Amino acid sequence: MTNADQSLRDLVSKLVQEQLNFGSRELAPDDDLWNMGMTSLSCMGLMxxxxxxxxxxxxxxxxxxxxxxxxxxxxxxxxxxxxxAEPAADATTPVA
Incomplete structure (x- = not known):
């Protein structure tokens, strides 16, 4: 896992904890959020x-x-x- 991957995972985890009001509750990357209180409304807010x-x-x-x-x-x-969303390498090559 790269640092960028870990940073993304950390940010997503932080946003999930805030949206679901977990406070300092520990959250594992594979925890089922729906079993932990996610609702359709909190899912929309999280998105x-x-x-x-x-x-x-x-x-x-x-x-x-x-x-x-x-x-x-x-x-x-x-x-x-x-x-x-990333442009393909060929897309930046000018056409002759």
Missing amino acids: LNLEDALDVELPTESLQHGTFRSVNTIVAAVAAVRED
Whole structure:
């Protein structure tokens, strides 16, 4: 895991803890957030907070139980959006 991956995981974990009002409660990356009190309303709020904090736009279809099951699944969704947003190496090469 790179430092960037760990930083993203730490930020997502912090946002989850704030959204679900965990305070200093320990949160493991694979904990099931729905079993820990996530609701559809808190999920929507978390998605909006993630988008603001990380300057990404998660697709509407990502707002589902599986995407927001754990910190790790959220990190994977954000990473996928970031990968899609990066320009391809060939896209920056001028056409002759």
